[in-house]
Amino acid sequence: MQKKDPPILITRPTLPPVEEYESLVRDIFASGYLTNGGAQHARLEAALAEKLSAPYLRLFTNGHLALECAISAFGFDGGEIITTPFTFISTTHAISRCGLTPVFCDVEPNYFTIDPAKIEEKITPRTRAILPVHVYGNPCDMDAIGAIAKKHNLPVLYDAAHAFGVTVRGRAVAEFGDASMFSFHATKCYNTIEGGAVICKDTAFAERLNGYKNFGYHPDEEIREVGGNAKMNEFQAAMGLLNLKYFEQNIEKRAAVSARYHKNLSGIDGLSFRPVPEGVQQNYAYLPVSFDPAVFGASRDVVFETLKSFGIIARKYFYPLSSEAACYKGAYSPEDTPVAFTASRRVLTLPMYPDLALSDVDDICEIVASCQR
Numbered sequence: 001m002q003k004k005d006p007p008i009l010i011t012r013p014t015l016p017p018v019e020e021y022e023s024l025v026r027d028i029f030a031s032g033y034l035t036n037g038g039a040q041h042a043r044l045e046a047a048l049a050e051k052l053s054a055p056y057l058r059l060f061t062n063g064h065l066a067l068e069c070a071i072s073a074f075g076f077d078g079g080e081i082i083t084t085p086f087t088f089i090s091t092t093h094a095i096s097r098c099g100l101t102p103v104f105c106d107v108e109p110n111y112f113t114i115d116p117a118k119i120e121e122k123i124t125p126r127t128r129a130i131l132p133v134h135v136y137g138n139p140c141d142m143d144a145i146g147a148i149a150k151k152h153n154l155p156v157l158y159d160a161a162h163a164f165g166v167t168v169r170g171r172a173v174a175e176f177g178d179a180s181m182f183s184f185h186a187t188k189c190y191n192t193i194e195g196g197a198v199i200c201k202d203t204a205f206a207e208r209l210n211g212y213k214n215f216g217y218h219p220d221e222e223i224r225e226v227g228g229n230a231k232m233n234e235f236q237a238a239m240g241l242l243n244l245k246y247f248e249q250n251i252e253k254r255a256a257v258s259a260r261y262h263k264n265l266s267g268i269d270g271l272s273f274r275p276v277p278e279g280v281q282q283n284y285a286y287l288p289v290s291f292d293p294a295v296f297g298a299s300r301d302v303v304f305e306t307l308k309s310f311g312i313i314a315r316k317y318f319y320p321l322s323s324e325a326a327c328y329k330g331a332y333s334p335e336d337t338p339v340a341f342t343a344s345r346r347v348l349t350l351p352m353y354p355d356l357a358l359s360d361v362d363d364i365c366e367i368v369a370s371c372q373r
């Protein structure tokens with residue numbers, strides 16, 4: 001097989017027809033209103049609140065600052081937040097940057113989401129909240145997490161960066177917990193170029209989010225919070241409106257790509273797909289496969305390098321664990337979460353985007369299969 005030129009990257013951002021974007025850009029130019037909650041922003045906020053069944057939805061310039069603002073809006077005065085080390089480092093940094101200490105709980109071996117059976121042993125008098133992550137869009141065991149949170153009177157904030165559009169038994173993921181953060185970064189399955197949102201159930205919480213993303217300002221000119229600047233601008237919102245229009249269509253294409261991977265790679269010893277929890281409608285945001293080196297005969301890293309030699313760029317997602325990051329060195333021992341540690345050494349996410357050609361999927365699968373010894 002020939003090396004792919006141009007290379008096949010892990011993902012490509014979904015883009016609407018450029019003429020449609022131009023048309024909205026013309027509207028923005030005509031309005032002379034670029035940010036601070038203009039017409040596109042208002043339209044997108046309403047459209048997403050409906051799409052995600054949200055009582056209150058607030059837009060942000062990116063997912064990370066959305067998460068920081070959400071943590072701030074709880075008003076904790078220091079303390080610990082129980083979370084998972086098997087996540088994008090943003091989750092961990094958001095907790096730390098808000099002046100709290102991340103406490104890592106191990107993940108469940110099938111879905112790699114936080115293991116509810118191991119949460120309670122992490123609760124101390126300093127615990128302020130639980131911050132689980134819907135890894136690869138697979139929802140956490142939200143009933144179990146909700147029961148623990150209720151018993152200990154702790155709020156739950158979900159990092160739902162991967163879970164746009166995912167439902168569980170017909171219910172949107174953001175219907176669970178006190179608040180959820182979504183990321184609309186260019187690499188996510190729904191994008192606003194950069195962007196994010198927080199969904200919450202409480203009007204006062206939503207008000208505080210407004211403050212944290214805009215220097216603490218409120219319509220009555222009262223400056224109530226020590227807020228920063230995390231507002232979404234009109235050009236981002238316009239992109240979001242158009243991508244929303246094509247979202248379901250893109251999910252169908254992703255589903256076809258996913259089905260092709262499954263067809264090609266099922267039944268290979270030592271290679272496994274992530275199972276999908278019962279009742280879950282997926283968004284096919286990622287295509288994670290795990291390699292058990294003892295059975296497959298080659299490590300994840302060998303598969304990664306082999307794909308790379310053919311111009312195919314997969315991603316070790318998530319590697320390293322948050323608890324291994326150089327900036328947290330000494331504070332944690334990654335072996336304390338052995339399931340997450342093993343997952344970080346075995347998982348490879350393969351290229352996945354709506355317009356990935358099925359013939360390219362076949363080539364990727366052929367190379368992956370050829371690594372088996």
Ligand SMILES: *Cc1c(COP(=O)(O)O)cnc(C)c1O
Pocket residue numbers: 062063064065087088090091133159161162183184185194195196
């Ligand atoms: C992408 C991502 C974030 C951060 O979102 P941005 O929009 O890139 O700032 C946070 N958590 C997880 C799990 C993510 O994948």
